[in-house]
Amino acid sequence: MVRFDDVWLRYQHSGRAPEADALRGISFEIEDGGFRWLTGPSGAGKTSLLKLIYLAEHPARGRIEILGARAARATRREAAMLRRRIGVVYQDFRLLPQLDAYDNVALPMRLARRSETQVQADVGEILRWVGLAHRLHARPDELSGGEQQRIAIARAVVARPKLLVADEPTGNLDDEQAERLMLLITALNKLGTTVIVATHNTGLVKRYPFPRLSLEHGRLVHDG
Amino acid sequence: MMARRRGDLLGLRAALADRLLPVLVGAMSFLATLAIGGALACATLAAGWQGNIETALTIQVPQPGNPDAANDGTRLAAVQRALAVDPDVQNAAVMSTAEMNKLISPWLGSDAASLGLSLPAVITAQWRGAGSADTLGAQLQQVSPGTLVKTGAMWAQRVAALTTSLQACALAVLLVVALVAAAVVAVATRSGLAQLRETIDTVHGLGALDSDIAARFAARAVWLALGGSFGGTLLALPILAWLAWLAAPFTGPARLGGFFNLPPALLALALVLPACAALIGWITAQFTVRGWLRHLP
Numbered sequence: 093m094v095r096f097d098d099v100w101l102r103y104q105h106s107g108r109a110p111e112a113d114a115l116r117g118i119s120f121e122i123e124d125g126g127f128r129w130l131t132g133p134s135g136a137g138k139t140s141l142l143k144l145i146y147l148a149e150h151p152a153r154g155r156i157e158i159l160g161a162r163a164a165r166a167t168r169r170e171a172a173m174l175r176r177r178i179g180v181v182y183q184d185f186r187l188l189p190q191l192d193a194y195d196n197v198a199l200p201m202r203l204a205r206r207s208e209t210q211v212q213a214d215v216g217e218i219l220r221w222v223g224l225a226h227r228l229h230a231r232p233d234e235l236s237g238g239e240q241q242r243i244a245i246a247r248a249v250v251a252r253p254k255l256l257v258a259d260e261p262t263g264n265l266d267d268e269q270a271e272r273l274m275l276l277i278t279a280l281n282k283l284g285t286t287v288i289v290a291t292h293n294t295g296l297v298k299r300y301p302f303p304r305l306s307l308e309h310g311r312l313v314h315d316g
Numbered sequence: 317m318m319a320r321r322r323g324d325l326l327g328l329r330a331a332l333a334d335r336l337l338p339v340l341v342g343a344m345s346f347l348a349t350l351a352i353g354g355a356l357a358c359a360t361l362a363a364g365w366q367g368n369i370e371t372a373l374t375i376q377v378p379q380p381g382n383p384d385a386a387n388d389g390t391r392l393a394a395v396q397r398a399l400a401v402d403p404d405v406q407n408a409a410v411m412s413t414a415e416m417n418k419l420i421s422p423w424l425g426s427d428a429a430s431l432g433l434s435l436p437a438v439i440t441a442q443w444r445g446a447g448s449a450d451t452l453g454a455q456l457q458q459v460s461p462g463t464l465v466k467t468g469a470m471w472a473q474r475v476a477a478l479t480t481s482l483q484a485c486a487l488a489v490l491l492v493v494a495l496v497a498a499a500v501v502a503v504a505t506r507s508g509l510a511q512l513r514e515t516i517d518t519v520h521g522l523g524a525l526d527s528d529i530a531a532r533f534a535a536r537a538v539w540l541a542l543g544g545s546f547g548g549t550l551l552a553l554p555i556l557a558w559l560a561w562l563a564a565p566f567t568g569p570a571r572l573g574g575f576f577n578l579p580p581a582l583l584a585l586a587l588v589l590p591a592c593a594a595l596i597g598w599i600t601a602q603f604t605v606r607g608w609l610r611h612l613p
Binding site: 189 | 324325326327330514515517518519520521522523524525526528613
């Protein structure tokens with residue numbers, strides 16, 4: 093379950109004056125195994141909200157519960173363990189440049205100390221799924237934008253997370269790849285993974301009519 | 317699919333390069349080896365000198381051929397008889413004319429006898445008594461007035477004080493070197509962290525523990541410090557061997573051993589110092605990385 097209760101976020105960089113509130117009084121709840129689109133214009137706060145969900149930011153105030161754990165009360169170790177249960181597709185992919193496609197996808201499993209046998213099986217399977225089994229040894233700078241995005245998606249789902257958070261996952265994909273990705277995400281969702289996908293792609297939202305959280309100027313204007 | 321190595325996940329080989337850090341740690345180890353070698357040499361020399369000086373007894377008998385107080389022979393013979401019966405005095409021997417000439421030649425020239433000076437007889441001996449030799453001096457004054465007795469106790473104390481101060485200096489050098497080595501590792505680690513900020517952000521976001529990330533930096537720092545320190549120590553050993561060879565006349569070959577026979581304690585430095593450098597590298601990297609990671613949520 094993901095639950096936000098009157099959550100506010102204000103970015104505070106050291107040595108600078110605090111910025112305006114990025115999120116204001118956000119409250120919503122997503123049940124286990126639920127699916128939510130996260131929509132809104134650029135600058136509405138979608139990425140900020142996702143950052144709070146995958147524990148990359150602390151809220152200025154309010155209460156956040158992720159997969160049954162109070163984020164604010166988690167120790168650093170507990171927070172790390174919680175992050176391992178969350179798959180994240182970053183808007184900018186964040187692939188590690190020194191690792192090839194295989195090792196990038198294997199990273200979450202290795203951090204979770206899964207056996208190499210399991211890593212090989214799961215990474216091989218997911219790379220086939222995203223259509224990049226032939227690009228195992230390519231480094232990110234040798235991959236196209238779409239390929240990098242598929243590697244980022246594979247990395248997010250390879251460890252079978254309980255919660256999948258995706259920030260514009262179809263941004264660099266053609267329609268066929270986007271459709272293939274949605275099949276993967278909905279399959280994971282049917283297996284019990286809670287999914288939150290931020291997107292500008294209205295066509296996709298219409299084709300997959302899941303409930304929607306809509307943000308404007310840091311406020312939640314639609315939930316359902 | 318073939319099994320694959322986990323390898324350098326963070327890209328530390330590029331971010332913590334094998335150039336500056338090993339060279340600086342090597343330089344610190346070079347200095348530390350010289351400091352420890354100096355301290356050991358100082359202790360060895362001092363131990364030898366103290367052993368000889370502390371028990372050395374020198375007796376000067378003026379007008380040795382004149383009659384003694386009891387008019388029972390020469391003053392020199394009377395002093396020799398007194399020394400012979402004293403159980404605390406051993407190996408008493410009158411210095412020969414040749415030895416006397418050698419001793420005073422720096423001041424009086426090569427043939428002092430030709431100057432017609434009345435030189436005292438000098439007796440060297442070993443003092444085995446527990447206390448001072450003042451009582452012996454008083455006894456000898458009675459049989460041969462004007463006889464002087466000197467022991468090396470005061471010089472031994474001075475040598476001990478000098479040794480202690482030199483060893484304290486060496487310890488201070490070691491502390492400074494260790495702190496500089498730690499600072500070098502800390503700066504290199506912070507530089508590596510800055511270069512890998514995005515990578516660490518990502519790995520942290522994927523659920524890496526602080527200890528996982530710190531351990532990878534620490535392992536890299538250990539290898540770099542170990543290699544640099546080993547090289548620096550090995551470079552310093554020939555210099556120590558050369559200094560030992562120079563010092564050999566003052567110590568005897570059995571103590572500092574000459575060029576190819578350094579004491580085992582010095583040779584052990586080649587293993588101990590790199591291990592210490594590795595430990596400093598590990599601890600410093602761990603603290604630096606864990607401190608830096610505290611800035612991440």
